[in-house]
Amino acid sequence: MKTRIKELRARYDLTQEDLAKKIGVRRETILFIEKGKYNPSLKLAYDIAKALQTTIDDLFIFEEN
């Protein structure tokens, strides 16, 4: 799974820590989601999408193997 979190963070001039504070998770969690090493729960995906003023569909790109 790929994400556009990094791109959208840059657009809103947010660091990983800023975004983590906004949604109430640890900075490492944002890092692992960006790297595609951790799949967030639907609730966390929704919170990230809301914080970055977008939708889950737009934020996460699912690739079928």
Next chain:
Amino acid sequence: MKDIKGILLGLGIAAAVIVTLSFYLLNAGNIELDEIFPIGIVLILVASAMYILWDRIKNVKKGLPAQDERLKLTNYKACSYGFIASIWSAVGAPLLSGILFDYEMPGNYVTAAVVLCGGSTFMISYLYLAWKGN
């Protein structure tokens, strides 16, 4: 507040372990070579626990949560691995000591093996999974 309570509880438990170990060492007299190994494992477990607590304090100071959904999942996974290791060590430790050294392990040694194997597996899995992402 819940995070701080958890951190304080962790620090209290770590302090209790260190105090207990200190009393044991002060009253043990000459320590045999085979006793140094489990003491070493206990010290490594305490050091790992202190590292985890330090990491949580660092996050709380920055205004971030001590634990989030990723770390809760990591905790559950590490707990289940530790539990499996405890069960297998309860069966495996006396069996292996009998086969390899022809020595019947006393009950307190088996208990120590269960605690140390379970604790070590939990700690290694937790640190590895937290480092890997999940």
